[in-house]
Amino acid sequence: MTSATKTLELLSFFSEQHPEIGLSQFCKLTSRDKATTYRHLQSLEIVGFIEKNPLTKKYRMGPAVLPLAQIRERTVPRKSAAKASVEQLADATGETAHVSVLSGTTLYSLVAVESPKHSTRAIVDLKTLPLHATASGICTLAYGPDILTQTAKQNLERFTAKTQTTEQGLDAAIQRVKETGFSHSKGSIEEDIYGLSAPLFDQSGTIAGAVSVASVATRFNADAERTIKHQLILASRQISHNWGGSIPNPIEACWSKTLAET
Amino acid sequence: MTSATKTLELLSFFSEQHPEIGLSQFCKLTSRDKATTYRHLQSLEIVGFIEKNPLTKKYRMGPAVLPLAQIRERTVPRKSAAKASVEQLADATGETAHVSVLSGTTLYSLVAVESPKHSTRAIVDLKTLPLHATASGICTLAYGPDILTQTAKQNLERFTAKTQTTEQGLDAAIQRVKETGFSHSKGSIEEDIYGLSAPLFDQSGTIAGAVSVASVATRFNADAERTIKHQLILASRQISHNWGGSIPNPIEACWSKTLAET
DNA sequence: TGTATCGGTTCATATAATGAACCTGTGTTT
DNA sequence: AAACACAGGTTCATTATATGAACCGATACA
Numbered sequence: 001m002t003s004a005t006k007t008l009e010l011l012s013f014f015s016e017q018h019p020e021i022g023l024s025q026f027c028k029l030t031s032r033d034k035a036t037t038y039r040h041l042q043s044l045e046i047v048g049f050i051e052k053n054p055l056t057k058k059y060r061m062g063p064a065v066l067p068l069a070q071i072r073e074r075t076v077p078r079k080s081a082a083k084a085s086v087e088q089l090a091d092a093t094g095e096t097a098h099v100s101v102l103s104g105t106t107l108y109s110l111v112a113v114e115s116p117k118h119s120t121r122a123i124v125d126l127k128t129l130p131l132h133a134t135a136s137g138i139c140t141l142a143y144g145p146d147i148l149t150q151t152a153k154q155n156l157e158r159f160t161a162k163t164q165t166t167e168q169g170l171d172a173a174i175q176r177v178k179e180t181g182f183s184h185s186k187g188s189i190e191e192d193i194y195g196l197s198a199p200l201f202d203q204s205g206t207i208a209g210a211v212s213v214a215s216v217a218t219r220f221n222a223d224a225e226r227t228i229k230h231q232l233i234l235a236s237r238q239i240s241h242n243w244g245g246s247i248p249n250p251i252e253a254c255w256s257k258t259l260a261e262t
Numbered sequence: 263m264t265s266a267t268k269t270l271e272l273l274s275f276f277s278e279q280h281p282e283i284g285l286s287q288f289c290k291l292t293s294r295d296k297a298t299t300y301r302h303l304q305s306l307e308i309v310g311f312i313e314k315n316p317l318t319k320k321y322r323m324g325p326a327v328l329p330l331a332q333i334r335e336r337t338v339p340r341k342s343a344a345k346a347s348v349e350q351l352a353d354a355t356g357e358t359a360h361v362s363v364l365s366g367t368t369l370y371s372l373v374a375v376e377s378p379k380h381s382t383r384a385i386v387d388l389k390t391l392p393l394h395a396t397a398s399g400i401c402t403l404a405y406g407p408d409i410l411t412q413t414a415k416q417n418l419e420r421f422t423a424k425t426q427t428t429e430q431g432l433d434a435a436i437q438r439v440k441e442t443g444f445s446h447s448k449g450s451i452e453e454d455i456y457g458l459s460a461p462l463f464d465q466s467g468t469i470a471g472a473v474s475v476a477s478v479a480t481r482f483n484a485d486a487e488r489t490i491k492h493q494l495i496l497a498s499r500q501i502s503h504n505w506g507g508s509i510p511n512p513i514e515a516c517w518s519k520t521l522a523e524t
Numbered sequence: 525t526g527t528a529t530c531g532g533t534t535c536a537t538a539t540a541a542t543g544a545a546c547c548t549g550t551g552t553t554t
Numbered sequence: 555a556a557a558c559a560c561a562g563g564t565t566c567a568t569t570a571t572a573t574g575a576a577c578c579g580a581t582a583c584a
Contacts (some may be wrong), residue, residue, distance in 0.1 A: 011330060
């Protein structure tokens with residue numbers, strides 16, 4: 001580990017819950033010497049990554065991180081940041097993979113990749129995804145604000161015989177997502193398509209969208225389900241990371257439990 | 263200069279205009295060895311501050327900066343980030359100093375500090391500042407979008423005999439700001455108050471507000487004006503920096519020219 | 525085919541990072 | 555008020571780590 005990585009590592013101890021950290025606290029957190037840590041902090045202060053709160057004498061995040069984030073957001077759009085992960089997901093599962101983003105109360109399809117493995121495959125040709133009838137949508141409802149579910153209930157359009165069109169049915173589906181960390185949709189938007197979905201998070205810590213695998217019903221079985229879930233977890237972590245977020249611990253716990261059971 | 267600061271310095275070469283930089287380009291920019299620079303870049307890549315664009319093999323800003331900026335924005339509000347600078351400004355000028363922020367088409371007073379140096383002094387008791395009748399307001403108009411000036415012209419309320427209430431007068435005042443980098447208001451909101459103002463910028467690169475000194479007319483002279491302008495520049499740079507922005511070069515050039523003339 | 529430039533790697537050397545011990549100030553306990 | 559604990563900050567000999575000349579392999583171009 002280089003001196004530079006050790007220095008940068010200090011930044012990872014800041015959070016919205018712990019916005020200010022003193023020298024001694026840093027020493028405890030890193031198990032490093034006081035002098036070393038002090039010099040590391042000075043390096044960060046020189047470049048503006050941290051600053052001292054003159055009142056508390058503790059260190060806090062500096063202003064220099066703001067323009068960097070601005071550059072990242074402006075120059076690396078979400079789509080390209082998710083693309084590689086979706087391609088990998090499609091390749092690993094042999095099915096169609098896609099990512100959707102939540103904007104307001106609408107879920108937009110961002111990028112979809114079909115796998116050439118099978119001649120029959122799901123095609124994602126929707127610009128916006130119905131919240132109540134897709135795996136992505138129900139996943140978003142499960143981790144999004146209540147207002148989102150309320151909005152979804154305003155328009156429970158029927159697409160197939162299997163579409164959930166009752167509030168009770170939707171609530172039950174949402175509950176299952178909260179328990180497992182995954183969202184299922186079995187023929188609810190198209191008869192022969194089974195969907196599996198996991199949530200995505202950005203730097204705001206709130207849900208930002210969903211990553212999904214759309215499989216053809218006839219080849220969907222327990223074995224495929226296990227593979228897809230495993231790959232979805234990897235993709236969700238990767239994409240969330242690229243968007244500046246991370247998977248909340250409760251969801252990681254759900255995933256562990258769900259995978260252990262199968 | 264420590265290895266850590268050298269490493270972090272690399273990040274400052276990224277901009278929205280140059281979002282991707284290769285190893286050799288970094289070497290030229292820093293006049294450092296290839297091996298050294300390569301290791302620095304690796305350190306940054308490990309912690310997610312940069313990532314390689316797999317297509318171009320060049321480096322670009324990484325996702326790790328996003329949560330850091332989020333923490334900064336959530337835990338260090340603009341007010342406290344400007345406070346120290348405003349206090350220093352009031353102290354150095356012996357007058358009342360204040361900072362205002364632009365939100366939508368409204369200019370809000372964020373923080374004001376009175377200097378105890380004189381028994382007569384300006385008092386900023388406004389929650390929102392009229393765009394056409396204050397130094398802060400005209401400064402904001404000069405560097406803000408056109409729509410802002412159009413909005414301001416909708417309501418050219420008269421406060422004193424000296425308030426600009428014509429569109430032509432306002433346009434002329436704005437033009438003077440664009441030429442000098444400073445905004446003046448001589449009794450346009452209160453008869454005996456002379457204001458001097460400089461713009462503030464945040465990480466978006468657009469105008470974020472203004473920093474001003476409100477002086478009592480009777481003691482305002484060329485000497486005071488020079489001092490105030492000089493201090494305003496320092497304050498504007500500091501506050502903009504704390505908000506994640508910087509002063510655009512054209513404005514810095516205006517300031518240099520204006521100060522040289524006096 | 526030669527060569528110019530790119531990203532990346534190696535290894536002896538020299539420089540810069542390290543931490544035990546030492547200040548200094550502040551607030552608390554006795 | 556003396557004694558103590560803990561905070562941030564500093565010093566200097568020792569040691570580990572950063573450094574850069576030279577090298578490698580790939581790509582592009584004339």
